[in-house]
Amino acid sequence: MKEAMNLPNQLILLPLLAVVVVNLPLGLRWAAMLGGVFFSIYQMWTMVFLPPLETGFFDLQIDGLSRVLLLSIGLVAFVSILAARGTIRDKRERFYFYNLVLLAMVGMNGLVMVRDLFSLYVFIEITSVASFILIALRRELDGLEGAFKYLIMSAVATAMMLSAVALLLLATGETSFAKVAEQMRLGGSGLPVLAAGLFVAGLLIKAGSVPFHGWLPDAYMAAPNAASILLGGIVTKTTGVYALIRLMQDGMFGTGMSPVLLLAGAVSIVAGALAALGQRDFKRMLAYSSISQVGYIVLSLGTGTALGVVGAVFHLFNHAVFKSLLFVNATAVEDRAGTRDMNQLGGLAARMPVTGFASVVALLSTAGVPPLAGFWSKLVIIVALYKSGHPVYAAVAVLASLLTLAYFLSMQRRVFFGKLREGLEGVKEAGWYVLVPTLALTLITMGVGVLIPWMFGSFVLPMEKF
Amino acid sequence: MNGEFSSLVPFFGFFAILLFVIGLYCVVMSRNFIRVLIGLEILTKGVTLLIIAAGYLTGKVALAQTLAITLIVLEVVVVAVAAGIVIAVYRRNNSLDVTQLRKLKG
Numbered sequence: 139m140k141e142a143m144n145l146p147n148q149l150i151l152l153p154l155l156a157v158v159v160v161n162l163p164l165g166l167r168w169a170a171m172l173g174g175v176f177f178s179i180y181q182m183w184t185m186v187f188l189p190p191l192e193t194g195f196f197d198l199q200i201d202g203l204s205r206v207l208l209l210s211i212g213l214v215a216f217v218s219i220l221a222a223r224g225t226i227r228d229k230r231e232r233f234y235f236y237n238l239v240l241l242a243m244v245g246m247n248g249l250v251m252v253r254d255l256f257s258l259y260v261f262i263e264i265t266s267v268a269s270f271i272l273i274a275l276r277r278e279l280d281g282l283e284g285a286f287k288y289l290i291m292s293a294v295a296t297a298m299m300l301s302a303v304a305l306l307l308l309a310t311g312e313t314s315f316a317k318v319a320e321q322m323r324l325g326g327s328g329l330p331v332l333a334a335g336l337f338v339a340g341l342l343i344k345a346g347s348v349p350f351h352g353w354l355p356d357a358y359m360a361a362p363n364a365a366s367i368l369l370g371g372i373v374t375k376t377t378g379v380y381a382l383i384r385l386m387q388d389g390m391f392g393t394g395m396s397p398v399l400l401l402a403g404a405v406s407i408v409a410g411a412l413a414a415l416g417q418r419d420f421k422r423m424l425a426y427s428s429i430s431q432v433g434y435i436v437l438s439l440g441t442g443t444a445l446g447v448v449g450a451v452f453h454l455f456n457h458a459v460f461k462s463l464l465f466v467n468a469t470a471v472e473d474r475a476g477t478r479d480m481n482q483l484g485g486l487a488a489r490m491p492v493t494g495f496a497s498v499v500a501l502l503s504t505a506g507v508p509p510l511a512g513f514w515s516k517l518v519i520i521v522a523l524y525k526s527g528h529p530v531y532a533a534v535a536v537l538a539s540l541l542t543l544a545y546f547l548s549m550q551r552r553v554f555f556g557k558l559r560e561g562l563e564g565v566k567e568a569g570w571y572v573l574v575p576t577l578a579l580t581l582i583t584m585g586v587g588v589l590i591p592w593m594f595g596s597f598v599l600p601m602e603k604f
Numbered sequence: 605m606n607g608e609f610s611s612l613v614p615f616f617g618f619f620a621i622l623l624f625v626i627g628l629y630c631v632v633m634s635r636n637f638i639r640v641l642i643g644l645e646i647l648t649k650g651v652t653l654l655i656i657a658a659g660y661l662t663g664k665v666a667l668a669q670t671l672a673i674t675l676i677v678l679e680v681v682v683v684a685v686a687a688g689i690v691i692a693v694y695r696r697n698n699s700l701d702v703t704q705l706r707k708l709k710g
Contacts, residue, residue: 256671263678270685274692282693283705289686290631293644296682300651300675301624307668308613308658 145184146194149208149247153177153240161237170236174219177240181212181247197314198251203387206451207250207380210458213582214371215243217462217575222364224571225473231275231362238275239368242268246376250384255303255313258384259296262344262377266292269373272365273357284360287353295343295350302337305329315388322390334391338382338398345378347436348406351429358425363469366421370428371462375454379435383450386439396442403437404534406430411541415548420468420478423549424461427504430542431457437535438519441526449518456503456511456586463500463579467493470568470576471553480549485558489565492573494554496580501546503583506539511586514594616657623650637690637700641683648679 143151156173160166185208193199200208219239226232245265252258270292274285307313309329310321322330339350346354354374358366382399385391410430417423435457438450470493471486472478487494503512516539523532567573586593623646630643652672659668690700697704 256674260674260678263682267681267685270689274689277692279693279696279705282689282696286686286689286693286705289682289689290640290644293682293686294628294631294647297624297627297647297651300648301620301654303671304651304654304658307655307664307671308661311662311664313667313671 144192144194146192146198146200146251149181149251150194150198150244152180153243153247157237157240157244160233167233170233170240171219171223174236174240175216177243178212178216178219181243182209182216185209185212194251196257197253198248199253200251203380203384203451204250206455207376208247210455211243211246211250211372211376213579214368214458214462215239217371217466217579218364218368220571220575221367221466221469222362224569225363225469234275235272235362235364238268238272242272242368242373246372249376250380253315255306255315255318258381259300259303262299262381263296265373265377266296266344269365269369272368273361275362275365278360280360281362284353284357288357291343291350291353295340298336298340298343302333302340305333305336309333315385315390319389331394334395335398337385338391338395341378341382341385342402342436343378344374345382345432345436346374346429347378347402347432348409348429349402351406351410354429355422355425358428359419359422363421363465363472366424367462367465367469370424370465371458374428375432375435375458379432379450379454382436383439383447383454386442387447393442396440399436399440400528400531401440403433403435403440404531406433406436407534407538408433408541411538411545414545415541417545418480420471420480420483420549420553421465423480423545424464424468427464427542427545428457428461430538431461431504433538434516434519434535437531438522440531441522441528443522443526445518446522446526449515449522452518453512453515456515456583459579459582459586460500460503460512463496463576463583464504466572466576466579467497467500470572473572474565474568475562480552483553483559483562484556485554486562486565487554488558489562490554490567492567492576496576497550497554499580499583501543501550503587505543505546507543509587509590511583511590514587514590612657612661616653616661620650620654620657623647623653626650635702637693637702640702641686641690644686645679645683648675652676 160170185205222232222235226235242265245261248261270285270289274281306318310318312318343350358370361369407430410426410433414423414426435450435453438446475483503510506513506516520532520535627643627647627650631640634640634643652675655671656668659665694700
């Protein structure tokens with residue numbers, strides 16, 4: 139019995155239990171938010187302090203990579219739940235939101251701990267289904283359209299991944315990561331190469347990398363604000379990018395996929411940044427920025443070296459922090475000013491000083507300005523690219539940072555700086571439910587950057603030891 | 605890799621790819637929501653066939669059956685959510701035409 143509740147199992151079973159209990163007719167609906175907040179804090183706490191060693195059901199394991207991801211999942215879920223409390227006015231909708239976030243956490247926590255191709259698919263599907271409903275939660279036409287596009291793309295991606303699983307089963311007779319990788323090392327061509335190609339294409343669709351990014355801006359933009367935080371911060375990063383990192387790390391595909399990943403990453407970085415430059419909608423711009431940042435992670439992964447993987451995971455963590463922060467800022471702005479159209483906003487820094495400052499910190503971190511967190515992860519990525527003999531891609535990564543800075547500064551000028559627009563005089567700073575996550579994420583962004591000498595040895599490098 | 609194995613791979617492969625292509629064509633070309641969902645189903649059926657065939661050919665029938673049943677259950681969940689979205693769209697738009705769902709751009 140004691141073994142049944144070890145840490146990996148707790149991370150799956152506790153949120154599931156919370157959802158079941160608050161939905162029983164016991165009058166406990168009010169407890170949904172508390173359950174979500176306590177569980178996400180508990181998850182962060184255990185990930186920071188406990189050495190993860192145990193094995194749960196279905197061979198669930200926590201290693202360095204899972205630990206970073208579990209920490210990010212806890213953080214983003216915490217932020218998203220608080221933001222939902224502050225911005226979703228309808229009580230029923232809010233209750234559904236908490237339940238769906240908890241279910242998405244079940245999926246994501248499982249996803250980062252599994253060691254088997256088919257369980258990976260099951261947990262990806264749990265996460266995706268929860269996010270489809272989150273996007274469509276308000277039942278407005280925009281949300282429904284975003285959710286339907288995501289659903290179709292995701293279903294096609296799933297079909298491709300499952301075909302790959304079937305082909306790997308045919309070639310090796312196994313589905314666990316370790317055994318498939320072992321069989322793949324023994325040699326093999328034709329079938330396994332096809333399987334690797336299908337799998338990578340499916341995961342790139344899920345991650346929203348160019349050229350499969352069509353659904354992503356629509357889904358992020360149309361979702362309720364609090365759901366955008368969860369989606370942009372962590373959902374697509376775990377379902378797509380993390381799975382890619384894990385499979386590459388376990389040597390499932392060999393090195394044959396490296397050129398594809400390098401190209402997809404570089405194109406995503408540039409195309410995402412260029413598209414972000416032309417946006418009027420705050421959240422749509424953030425979505426394109428997300429595509430661009432996912433490009434960095436994929437590019438880093440494409441090097442195929444240990445340092446590249448460290449850079450990818452570190453950037454994934456930083457991205458979860460600063461992109462959630464930017465989405466929280468967008469939430470605060472829309473909640474108070476009533477619009478996301480950047481051409482109708484202006485001068486909000488005077489009325490919302492905390493949000494304006496947090497936005498500056500987040501954008502500088504995204505663009506990679508020292509000493510903020512984003513600078514260090516981009517540095518690792520660029521060094522990894524240069525060392526593995528890809529100076530051209532390294533140059534693309536450096537130059538695209540300028541584009542990032544350009545579109546974010548344009549956003550900052552149009553939304554927060556300059557003269558206050560007419561009609562916005564009555565805007566007040568966002569409420570505490572939005573400010574607490576804003577401050578927490580700002581502190582983490584600055585803290586990780588400033589404390590990097592300590593972080594690098596204790597937090598970043600151990601990710602390499604799998 | 606015995607004789608039966610190599611002769612059956614193209615056989616199963618052909619039908620799996622056929623189902624896959626029909627499903628994909630249906631998803632991409634249909635203008636009706638319900639047809640898109642049916643296309644998704646056909647697509648997934650191709651994959652299910654592939655998994656079962658892989659299990660049969662490698663002698664891991666039990667594993668493949670488990671995978672196929674789990675797959676069917678999850679697919680039903682996805683299609684149920686999709687049908688929910690389609691019903692909500694129909695209530696707003698009074699039409700099942702996919703091309704009317706083109707508001708988000710940029």
